[in-house]
Amino acid sequence: MRKLSELEGVSLGVVSNYQPCTAYSVRRELRNSPSSHWQASAGSVYPLLARLEAEGLVATKADKSDGRGRRLLRVTARGRKALKVWIMNGADEVLISSVTDPVRSRMFFLSVLSASKQSEYLNKVIALMESYLVEIRADLDSKSQHDDLYDYLGALGAVAVAQTRLDWLRVVRKRLSKTEK
Amino acid sequence: MRKLSELEGVSLGVVSNYQPCTAYSVRRELRNSPSSHWQASAGSVYPLLARLEAEGLVATKADKSDGRGRRLLRVTARGRKALKVWIMNGADEVLISSVTDPVRSRMFFLSVLSASKQSEYLNKVIALMESYLVEIRADLDSKSQHDDLYDYLGALGAVAVAQTRLDWLRVVRKRLSKTEK
DNA sequence: CGATGCATGTAAGCTGTTACATGATTGC
DNA sequence: GCAATCATGTAACAGCTTACATGCATCG
Numbered sequence: 202m203r204k205l206s207e208l209e210g211v212s213l214g215v216v217s218n219y220q221p222c223t224a225y226s227v228r229r230e231l232r233n234s235p236s237s238h239w240q241a242s243a244g245s246v247y248p249l250l251a252r253l254e255a256e257g258l259v260a261t262k263a264d265k266s267d268g269r270g271r272r273l274l275r276v277t278a279r280g281r282k283a284l285k286v287w288i289m290n291g292a293d294e295v296l297i298s299s300v301t302d303p304v305r306s307r308m309f310f311l312s313v314l315s316a317s318k319q320s321e322y323l324n325k326v327i328a329l330m331e332s333y334l335v336e337i338r339a340d341l342d343s344k345s346q347h348d349d350l351y352d353y354l355g356a357l358g359a360v361a362v363a364q365t366r367l368d369w370l371r372v373v374r375k376r377l378s379k380t381e382k
Numbered sequence: 383m384r385k386l387s388e389l390e391g392v393s394l395g396v397v398s399n400y401q402p403c404t405a406y407s408v409r410r411e412l413r414n415s416p417s418s419h420w421q422a423s424a425g426s427v428y429p430l431l432a433r434l435e436a437e438g439l440v441a442t443k444a445d446k447s448d449g450r451g452r453r454l455l456r457v458t459a460r461g462r463k464a465l466k467v468w469i470m471n472g473a474d475e476v477l478i479s480s481v482t483d484p485v486r487s488r489m490f491f492l493s494v495l496s497a498s499k500q501s502e503y504l505n506k507v508i509a510l511m512e513s514y515l516v517e518i519r520a521d522l523d524s525k526s527q528h529d530d531l532y533d534y535l536g537a538l539g540a541v542a543v544a545q546t547r548l549d550w551l552r553v554v555r556k557r558l559s560k561t562e563k
Numbered sequence: 564c565g566a567t568g569c570a571t572g573t574a575a576g577c578t579g580t581t582a583c584a585t586g587a588t589t590g591c
Numbered sequence: 592g593c594a595a596t597c598a599t600g601t602a603a604c605a606g607c608t609t610a611c612a613t614g615c616a617t618c619g
Contacts, residue, residue: 206577206578206579207482207484207487208578208579209578210487210488211487214487214488214490214491214494217491217494218490218491218493223597223598223599224598224599224600225597225598225599226597226598229597235479236486239482240579240580242579242580242581242582243598243599243600243601244579244580244581244582244600244601244602245578245579245580247599247600247601248578248579248600248601249578249579251600267587267588267597267598268586268587268588269586269587269588269597269598269599270586270587270598270599271597271598271599272598272599281494284491284494285494285495285499287488288488288491288492288494288495288503289495289499289502289503291484291485291487291488291503291507292503292506292507292510293510294510294514296484296485297484297485297507297510297511297514298416298514299484300481300482300483300484300543301388301420301481302481302539302543303388303472303477303478303480303481304472304477304478305417305536305539305540305543306388306391306392306395306472307391307395307468307469307472308532308535308536308539309395309399309532309533309536310395310398310399310465310469310532311469311532312399312532313395313398313462313465313466313469314466314469314470318466318470321470322469322470322472322473325473326472326473326478329473329474329475329478330478333475333478333479350557350558350561351489351490351491351492351493352490354489354553354554354557354558355486355489355490357550357553358483358486358489358547358550358554359486361546361547361549361550362481362483362486362543362546362547362550364546365542365543365545365546366539366542366543368542369538369539369542369543372535372538373535373539376531376535377531377535380531387605387606389606389607404569404570404571405570405571405572406569406570406571407569407570409570410569421607421608423607423608423609423610424570424571424572424573425572425573425574425607425608425609425610426606426607426608428571428572428573429572429573429606429607430606430607432572448570448615448616449614449615449616450569450570450571450614450615450616451570451571451614451615452569452570452571453570453571
């Protein structure tokens, strides 16, 4: 069986968690989830789910009671197995270290900016990180440990990492303002 | 001027930090950097740098003393400006929240695995995170604050985030082993 | 003198984005 | 009745990966 991409695995997982559901709701779930923000455009999700259906990982059933022609998705037995394989394949050296942070990437080249532009950039990024943290904290608070534990634990990780990134940015700002003097 | 992609910005930044350098060394730098792990295959880096050259952001000069036909890259004035714009554009809401962690993504769907498979997965991932942390800690230690401050601060962020992810995974493991009983 | 690393690139293919296109349903 | 949302998709394009292809330099 073919190896699933990240977006394919996540989409299959979303179907698994919310079935029966429509392709549209999968897309919305990916877009709205504040903790792992995929673009999940229509041009990717629909062909992707069609691909998974062609491979027998999901099955669709037309909902005749709906005039919009919605088609309800379910994960097949094959699909459940493929999801398990995808998860276990996530325990991979390369995948674990492949988390690229656009803020951190820019840090390495910050010296090309003037000192004032540097602090302008840092202040902006810190402000954005702060409001992002508020957003995902609210998301975490909305998730009870007793409702869906895995959802809660995932959101918990998102908050922890975002807090760490913010703390780090504050250290950077402090350190750079010291050098300036 | 066109908006640069993440890989384009990073590549331009690497040239800026190490100039004069070859396209090959840019590729190697991206591949070997443990803190922000791009694949940076030949098929992406060479066309990318050719693109940047065509737009006048980098300039190449043939090194006649080298039989391999190496071409040395430099950032032009236009390129330096484009790099500055790219960095400032990084202070963006969407970009900041776009950090997707493959380990965290999988957490939301972990319930499809049996309890024993769940702990097998977590143990594997934790072991990998531990050795990854050792690797980037060594990288951080190799970077002096007085040598290149920005390099040091970037690596510091990578270590902080990796440590947080590991701590989170340990919390998850503990929490799930409790539920099992 | 052979393996590894340096150095440059191309071709095919997959994945994802942006923008477009259509129509039904629901809430105000 | 009108706007927002639900719902499905297509077409053109951009970007990156994998695999291929070539040849020089350096070290043991």
